[in-house]
Amino acid sequence: MAKNMIIGQSGGPTAVINASLAGALEYAFGCDEIDTVYGMVHGIQGLLEDNVINLTEHFAHKPSRLNRLSLTPAMFLGSCRFKLSQKEDEYEQIIKELKKYDISYFFYIGGNDSMDTVEKLSQYVAQNNIDIKVVGIPKTIDNDLMGIDHSPGFASAAKYVALAVRNVAYDTAIYNIKSVHIIEAMGRDAGWLAAASVLARDSENESPHLIYLPEVPFSIEKFISDIQRKLKEYNSVIVVVSEGIRDENGEYISARSDNVDKFGHKRLSGVGAYLQGVVEEKIGCKVRSLELSVLQRSAGHTASLTDITEAQNLGMIAVKAALNGESGVFSTLRRTSNSPYSVEYYTERVGVVANAEKTVPRHWINADGNDVTKEMLEYLKPLVRGVAQIPYRDGLPDYVNISHLDNRNQRYTEDEKI
Amino acid sequence: MAKNMIIGQSGGPTAVINASLAGALEYAFGCDEIDTVYGMVHGIQGLLEDNVINLTEHFAHKPSRLNRLSLTPAMFLGSCRFKLSQKEDEYEQIIKELKKYDISYFFYIGGNDSMDTVEKLSQYVAQNNIDIKVVGIPKTIDNDLMGIDHSPGFASAAKYVALAVRNVAYDTAIYNIKSVHIIEAMGRDAGWLAAASVLARDSENESPHLIYLPEVPFSIEKFISDIQRKLKEYNSVIVVVSEGIRDENGEYISARSDNVDKFGHKRLSGVGAYLQGVVEEKIGCKVRSLELSVLQRSAGHTASLTDITEAQNLGMIAVKAALNGESGVFSTLRRTSNSPYSVEYYTERVGVVANAEKTVPRHWINADGNDVTKEMLEYLKPLVRGVAQIPYRDGLPDYVNISHLDNRNQRYTEDEKI
Numbered sequence: 001m002a003k004n005m006i007i008g009q010s011g012g013p014t015a016v017i018n019a020s021l022a023g024a025l026e027y028a029f030g031c032d033e034i035d036t037v038y039g040m041v042h043g044i045q046g047l048l049e050d051n052v053i054n055l056t057e058h059f060a061h062k063p064s065r066l067n068r069l070s071l072t073p074a075m076f077l078g079s080c081r082f083k084l085s086q087k088e089d090e091y092e093q094i095i096k097e098l099k100k101y102d103i104s105y106f107f108y109i110g111g112n113d114s115m116d117t118v119e120k121l122s123q124y125v126a127q128n129n130i131d132i133k134v135v136g137i138p139k140t141i142d143n144d145l146m147g148i149d150h151s152p153g154f155a156s157a158a159k160y161v162a163l164a165v166r167n168v169a170y171d172t173a174i175y176n177i178k179s180v181h182i183i184e185a186m187g188r189d190a191g192w193l194a195a196a197s198v199l200a201r202d203s204e205n206e207s208p209h210l211i212y213l214p215e216v217p218f219s220i221e222k223f224i225s226d227i228q229r230k231l232k233e234y235n236s237v238i239v240v241v242s243e244g245i246r247d248e249n250g251e252y253i254s255a256r257s258d259n260v261d262k263f264g265h266k267r268l269s270g271v272g273a274y275l276q277g278v279v280e281e282k283i284g285c286k287v288r289s290l291e292l293s294v295l296q297r298s299a300g301h302t303a304s305l306t307d308i309t310e311a312q313n314l315g316m317i318a319v320k321a322a323l324n325g326e327s328g329v330f331s332t333l334r335r336t337s338n339s340p341y342s343v344e345y346y347t348e349r350v351g352v353v354a355n356a357e358k359t360v361p362r363h364w365i366n367a368d369g370n371d372v373t374k375e376m377l378e379y380l381k382p383l384v385r386g387v388a389q390i391p392y393r394d395g396l397p398d399y400v401n402i403s404h405l406d407n408r409n410q411r412y413t414e415d416e417k418i
Numbered sequence: 419m420a421k422n423m424i425i426g427q428s429g430g431p432t433a434v435i436n437a438s439l440a441g442a443l444e445y446a447f448g449c450d451e452i453d454t455v456y457g458m459v460h461g462i463q464g465l466l467e468d469n470v471i472n473l474t475e476h477f478a479h480k481p482s483r484l485n486r487l488s489l490t491p492a493m494f495l496g497s498c499r500f501k502l503s504q505k506e507d508e509y510e511q512i513i514k515e516l517k518k519y520d521i522s523y524f525f526y527i528g529g530n531d532s533m534d535t536v537e538k539l540s541q542y543v544a545q546n547n548i549d550i551k552v553v554g555i556p557k558t559i560d561n562d563l564m565g566i567d568h569s570p571g572f573a574s575a576a577k578y579v580a581l582a583v584r585n586v587a588y589d590t591a592i593y594n595i596k597s598v599h600i601i602e603a604m605g606r607d608a609g610w611l612a613a614a615s616v617l618a619r620d621s622e623n624e625s626p627h628l629i630y631l632p633e634v635p636f637s638i639e640k641f642i643s644d645i646q647r648k649l650k651e652y653n654s655v656i657v658v659v660s661e662g663i664r665d666e667n668g669e670y671i672s673a674r675s676d677n678v679d680k681f682g683h684k685r686l687s688g689v690g691a692y693l694q695g696v697v698e699e700k701i702g703c704k705v706r707s708l709e710l711s712v713l714q715r716s717a718g719h720t721a722s723l724t725d726i727t728e729a730q731n732l733g734m735i736a737v738k739a740a741l742n743g744e745s746g747v748f749s750t751l752r753r754t755s756n757s758p759y760s761v762e763y764y765t766e767r768v769g770v771v772a773n774a775e776k777t778v779p780r781h782w783i784n785a786d787g788n789d790v791t792k793e794m795l796e797y798l799k800p801l802v803r804g805v806a807q808i809p810y811r812d813g814l815p816d817y818v819n820i821s822h823l824d825n826r827n828q829r830y831t832e833d834e835k836i
Contacts, residue, residue, distance in 0.1 A: 167718060171491065204821045290709075394620075396618070
């Protein structure tokens with residue numbers, strides 16, 4: 001009987017999830033134990049709907065296409081937000097699908113929800129003596145995964161944030177007037193991405209001047225007085241805030257009752273826009289807010305080469321582990337040295353990462369709660385190093401086509417209804 | 419008597435204004451007719467305040483620093499928003515400053531307001547038989563300058579818009595749900611930058627699906643029905659709008675009475691955020707808006723190599739023209755061939771560009787007013803080609819330091835007041 005593998009992607013996109021896919025594919029194509037490699041389109045949800053493609057046909061013996069996949073942001077296989085229930089028949093349906101494709105190895109690239117899927121499925125197959133190895137491959141821009149030094153995808157988003165802050169600092173420095181720019185970074189309840197803006201500083205460039213993370217309760221009054229102090233020192237003050245900052249009661253600043261859109265709807269994003277209004281009211285100088293939004297997680301053209309390489313290696317390590325009989329684990333890395341930077345790869349029980357969250361340690365944030373410490377800078381610095389050689393066509397990155405994600409057959413039938 | 423030159427920058431920043439400065443400096447350093455090169459800090463306003471630095475000391479015999487200047491976004495010399503009045507004493511003050519530094523050649527890099535300054539000053543020196551040549555060097559991301567095929571700075575901003583739209587298209591394609599993303603581009607009353615998003619398309623990628631420019635009256639009803647139609651065909655619909663779109667009465671959509679912030683203040687930017695609210699209300703699917711804001715004009719790390727080279731050449735041509743005795747002109751370029759792309763450089767009376775505005779020709783926009791034509795695509799394509807080799811340090815672009823723009827002496831005296 002053929003021994004096939006299937007791989008899927010889940011959760012939010014990053015610039016290097018496809019690099020992990022490419023790494024897994026490269027390893028699988030190179031070993032005799034695996035016959036055909038399949039992909040779940042839209043993750044476990046797609047598998048339940050038998051939405052499966054043949055990745056061997058797509059990428060085997062196509063090294064340059066596989067390289068382009070490594071440099072293509074977001075998810076070639078598409079994503080889903082699907083949490084496995086405890087319902088027996090859901091597992092039976094999954095196993096039925098996996099048997100249909102003679103799957104012996106199951107891989108899932110994702111964050112802590114996806115690792116929960118890996119955990120549950122690996123337990124189910126073990127309990128039912130089904131010979132399928134189930135292995136996770138980590139990713140998230142938020143860097144909030146336990147059991148890993150830093151999450152693949154984080155470094156490229158961190159680099160984007162630092163690039164944006166440095167460019168905005170140059171843009172805003174040109175006028176001889178007082179101004180405040182508030183840049184909002186993602187990261188949910190972890191401040192890692194906002195913290196990464198510190199990389200924009202160098203010996204001469206002091207931006208960002210203030211950094212606020214969710215790990216420290218946020219006070220509007222303190223925020224205003226911090227800015228007033230910085231405005232005495234600088235013409236152009238650059239402030240970075242994490243989307244997840246909360247007040248002393250744990251309420252999201254973005255969820256303030258007076259943070260409403262034109263229809264009076266509460267906004268759950270846009271803390272930067274909200275704080276812009278506050279600064280305009282309390283200080284009255286020129287204020288602008290920028291929400292980096294999905295640009296920070298999708299910028300394949302400025303991905304960190306360190307990030308891409310590590311994501312590829314974590315894909316390879318996962319396949320290697322499954323072939324060695326491991327299951328219910330995920331591929332991970334630990335930092336063995338910071339300068340020179342080096343990591344070592346290994347596997348870890350997936351239970352370590354599932355449904356847990358790693359936030360910024362308090363001692364990596366300054367006492368005042370408006371900046372990060374030298375330890376944070378040292379942790380971040382090596383991650384953004386290296387510039388990937390992106391293949392360009394007509395001046396734009398030549399990514400691998402993902403039009404298969406938008407179901408054209410269905411689309412055209414819908415067309416006829418028009 | 420020494421024959422010195424002075425150069426200044428004015429108006430809004432672009433990724434390549436410093437490339438024009440570098441081009442002018444390189445040419446000036448290489449010819450015997452010019453002794454010392456000075457820079458006005460904060461343009462003509464800085465000159466009136468005797469805020470002048472010695473650029474020969476900064477850059478002569480420093481080729482690698484001059485190259486880094488070419489790749490540094492925004493303005494090394496800082497900017498101002500200063501329109502010359504008709505007051506005689508203002509001109510006398512300027513001439514007094516220029517005589518103080520033995521200036522024979524005056525250069526001003528900017529948009530149409532800056533070219534108005536060049537026009538007025540060149541007329542004043544001519545009428546008063548003062549032997550100073552006054553020459554303009556064009557720039558603007560808006561591409562709305564007359565008398566030039568395309569404005570330096572536009573191509574790099576256009577490339578940023580196309581990169582952002584392509585990345586967002588990949589990011590949003592991963593979920594199997596209906597969604598709308600509205601991306602707001604700059605450009606004031608000209609649609610060139612929003613139009614440049616068409617470059618994100620290729621044989622397989624059809625994003626952006628809708629493009630709205632200020633040159634065609636904008637109808638909310640039409641906009642909603644356009645999106646509803648596209649949602650039948652695509653899961654993820656990407657819409658690009660120009661910040662300057664207006665309704666049939668010429669009123670800015672962003673200035674709608676119901677486009678207010680939390681304090682009830684009318685917002686004059688944020689048409690994307692406004693339209694997000696409209697789509698949420700009328701269609702109700704997942705909607706997100708992204709304002710590219712200053713990121714699109716400050717992204718030095720993704721500048722178009724074509725743009726950088728042309729900006730450098732226009733700086734050189736301007737100095738060459740002044741040395742040939744020309745005054746009251748600006749350096750410009752015309753496209754002599756589109757494929758292979760080639761341009762020729764020349765000078766033109768500055769009156770041609772001052773206070774005028776070039777918008778998108780109606781026949782480069784489709785009949786429906788929600789897309790651009792093949793002519794526009796052909797015009798844009800060559801401009802974004804070429805990737806500059808940016809020097810990186812620790813994974814971030816190694817720009818030339820501009821901390822001299824923030825007056826530290828003044829800053830520290832203000833400090834003492836704390």
